[in-house]
Amino acid sequence: MNVDWLFFFEISLAGLGTGGLYALTGLAFVIIYKATRVVNLAIGDMLMIGAYLFFAFSAGMGLPLWIAIPAALLSMGAIGALVERTIIRPMLGESPISSFMVTVGLSSILVGLVELIWTADQRRLPDFMPTKPIQIGEAFLAPKTFYGFWVAVVLIVIVLLVFRFWRGGVALRATASDQGAAYSMGINVPRVFSLSWSLAAVIAGVAGIVVGAIGGISSSMGIFGLSVLVVVIFGGLDSVLGALVGGLLIGLIEAWTGTYLGGEYKLLATFSLLVLILLIRPYGLFGTHDIERL
Amino acid sequence: MRIGSAKQSYLADQALFDSTPQRAWFGVLLLALVAFPFMANEYWLYLACLVGLNIVSTTGLNLLTGYTGLVSLGQAAFMGLGAYTVAILQVRYGSPFLLNLLAGGIVAMLGGILVGLPSLRVKGLYLAIATIAAGFMTHFLFAHWAGITGGNGGMTVPPARLFGAELDTSFRLYWVIAPIMILMVFGAANLFRTRIGRAFIAIRDRDISAAVLGIPLMPYKLMSFAISSFYAGVAGGLFAYFFRVVTPESFPLLMSIFFLAAVIVGGMGTISGSIFGAIFMTLVPELLKLIVGWLPLGDNATLVLSPVRTIVFGSMIVLFLIFEPHGLAEIWRRIRRLFHLWPFRT
Numbered sequence: 001m002n003v004d005w006l007f008f009f010e011i012s013l014a015g016l017g018t019g020g021l022y023a024l025t026g027l028a029f030v031i032i033y034k035a036t037r038v039v040n041l042a043i044g045d046m047l048m049i050g051a052y053l054f055f056a057f058s059a060g061m062g063l064p065l066w067i068a069i070p071a072a073l074l075s076m077g078a079i080g081a082l083v084e085r086t087i088i089r090p091m092l093g094e095s096p097i098s099s100f101m102v103t104v105g106l107s108s109i110l111v112g113l114v115e116l117i118w119t120a121d122q123r124r125l126p127d128f129m130p131t132k133p134i135q136i137g138e139a140f141l142a143p144k145t146f147y148g149f150w151v152a153v154v155l156i157v158i159v160l161l162v163f164r165f166w167r168g169g170v171a172l173r174a175t176a177s178d179q180g181a182a183y184s185m186g187i188n189v190p191r192v193f194s195l196s197w198s199l200a201a202v203i204a205g206v207a208g209i210v211v212g213a214i215g216g217i218s219s220s221m222g223i224f225g226l227s228v229l230v231v232v233i234f235g236g237l238d239s240v241l242g243a244l245v246g247g248l249l250i251g252l253i254e255a256w257t258g259t260y261l262g263g264e265y266k267l268l269a270t271f272s273l274l275v276l277i278l279l280i281r282p283y284g285l286f287g288t289h290d291i292e293r294l
Numbered sequence: 295m296r297i298g299s300a301k302q303s304y305l306a307d308q309a310l311f312d313s314t315p316q317r318a319w320f321g322v323l324l325l326a327l328v329a330f331p332f333m334a335n336e337y338w339l340y341l342a343c344l345v346g347l348n349i350v351s352t353t354g355l356n357l358l359t360g361y362t363g364l365v366s367l368g369q370a371a372f373m374g375l376g377a378y379t380v381a382i383l384q385v386r387y388g389s390p391f392l393l394n395l396l397a398g399g400i401v402a403m404l405g406g407i408l409v410g411l412p413s414l415r416v417k418g419l420y421l422a423i424a425t426i427a428a429g430f431m432t433h434f435l436f437a438h439w440a441g442i443t444g445g446n447g448g449m450t451v452p453p454a455r456l457f458g459a460e461l462d463t464s465f466r467l468y469w470v471i472a473p474i475m476i477l478m479v480f481g482a483a484n485l486f487r488t489r490i491g492r493a494f495i496a497i498r499d500r501d502i503s504a505a506v507l508g509i510p511l512m513p514y515k516l517m518s519f520a521i522s523s524f525y526a527g528v529a530g531g532l533f534a535y536f537f538r539v540v541t542p543e544s545f546p547l548l549m550s551i552f553f554l555a556a557v558i559v560g561g562m563g564t565i566s567g568s569i570f571g572a573i574f575m576t577l578v579p580e581l582l583k584l585i586v587g588w589l590p591l592g593d594n595a596t597l598v599l600s601p602v603r604t605i606v607f608g609s610m611i612v613l614f615l616i617f618e619p620h621g622l623a624e625i626w627r628r629i630r631r632l633f634h635l636w637p638f639r640t
Contacts, residue, residue: 039419039422039423087612087616090616091615091616094615094619096418096419097363097365097418097419097422098615098619100365100419100422101554101555101558101611101615102611102612102615102616104551104554104555104608104611105555105607105608105609105610105611105612105615106608106612107608108551108604108605108607108608108611109604109605109608109609109612110608111601111604111608112601112602112603112604112605112606112607112608113601113605114601115600115601115604116598116601116602116605119597120600120601226426229423229426233420233423233424237419237420264434264437264438265434267430268430268431268434271426271427271430271431272427272431274423274424274427275412275424275427278412278415278416278420278424279411279412279415282412282415282416282417282420283420
């Protein structure tokens with residue numbers, strides 16, 4: 001078979017572009033999981049809400065970009081905290097399966113809200129990224145994918161730095177590693193819970209705005225979240241590094257299977273990979289392996 | 295008035311019905327089920343059939359999720375396997391109705407065992423997400439194995455024939471669906487009077503303890519998947535005969551979520567919960583349709599209905615989990631207790 005290497009390179013780049021967004025959303029997922037031990041199935045729908053809020057502020061109210069984006073992200077933070085306070089906190093101490101199911105319900109509520117307010121039709125976000133095609137070597141790349149990737153990278157770096165140096169980030173890591181110990185060291189654990197949901201919602205919001213700018217927004221955007229679930233299971237639910245590596249890898253695999261086999265093979269390929277990984281390493285590539293005792 | 299358990303033998307404790315009044319009430323219920331189709335109109339018969347097949351599938355999922363503690367989001371996939379098997383057998387070979395249903399159940403069961411295999415290594419939420427994969431794989435199979443399944447266009451299923459009668463109306467189908475439902479619900483209830491069912495409960499409560507007690511986890515977890523997907527397969531087969539058309543889109547992830555929601559709303563780990571859950575979740579959308587119809591919305595009504603349905607669906611899951619985690623079965627138990635203790639209060 002004659003492989004067109006330039007073409008292959010181009011799709012790989014595009015795949016990495018999507019992969020960056022997967023990694024970013026995966027990061028939002030991991031933050032929530034680490035701090036609160038909740039598997040958030042609604043991550044894709046939170047991303048969708050972010051995109052729609054931006055749509056409402058920019059196209060709906062006609063605000064300029066530099067107000068619309070922060071406004072959307074601030075609202076996302078508030079929504080994250082609200083969700084945590086109203087439906088996640090009451091589930092404290094319940095089985096992990098119950099809190100997982102709560103997020104399934106949340107996902108349905110969010111989709112319904114979007115359809116009620118904005119209808120299920122596909123819409124376009126206003127263009128805010130440069131439109132000149134990007135050339136890397138001889139390969140051409142869609143500018144939106146390119147800038148989206150860099151937005152993701154910058155945000156991931158910021159989040160990692162925040163985790164490392166900011167007091168709130170340290171509290172978050174402490175809570176993640178041992179809730180009881182964190183409590184006894186004077187960390188306000190419930191507040192860390194709220195913080196983690198807000199932070200994750202803001203990150204999902206950014207991802208949503210970029211994803212929406214690339215592919216348009218609709219009430220079925222939450223499907224993006226399914227790929228993200230594969231990413232985090234692949235990398236390990238509680239591993240930041242896993243989310244990053246998994247995101248890029250799944251992005252690449254989806255791009256390759258999507259181009260060479262056809263779009264409908266994408267989810268099939270990723271989910272087959274997921275099952276395979278689970279059979280070999282049940283806790284993901286970089287996830288913590290819990291040892292259970294009686 | 296009754297206080298506490300007055301059982302005097304293990305057999306009495308295991309009995310399906312604890313008391314004679316209960317048996318009598320069950321008789322009344324059976325009579326009502328027999329009388330129902332003669333009094334109901336076409337619309338209610340349609341709903342009754344739908345409820346019936348949903349009860350079968352919900353009971354199956356409850357065996358797996360409520361009793362064995364393995365969360366599955368693949369129920370729709372197994373239903374799809376059953377529905378397609380039935381459709382293919384009916385269209386191509388015209389084989390007898392009951393045989394087709396059985397075959398549908400068995401094919402779904404094999405699928406369930408295949409999907410259950412990871413459950414030997416993966417636990418809890420990892421498993422829940424792994425079962426989502428089942429949905430995508432079966433969808434792919436249905437859409438791409440076009441020579442057999444008819445591809446994206448799906449298949450049209452001719453009406454079932456039983457003893458020479460064509461089951462082409464809800465009225466006639468009711469007489470098939472209702473007995474099958476009763477039989478399968480009883481099968482599930484009986485399962486928990488046997489060693490297998492008891493092992494499932496032990497595994498749910500704490501799998502490592504169960505292993506220490508000498509219950510081999512692997513065979514029992516797989517068995518739970520197998521039985522649960524057999525139920526799903528039969529329900530899927532009924533689905534094929536009921537709607538008379540199956541397409542790859544008939545069995546989306548949302549349908550799996552619907553059944554999991556029915557299990558939660560009804561009550562995890564109770565047989566009556568599966569019944570309540572399936573009835574409630576099937577009828578609430580219809581009720582909503584009525585309410586939205588009354589509201590002065592004009593032409594907007596149909597536009598508003600679908601999102602409102604989605605929101606109510608999600609809110610029900612959330613509210614039940616927060617305020618009534620044991621579901622409708624628990625409410626029902628409290629009502630019964632109220633009557634037992636009357637005139638005293640609990």
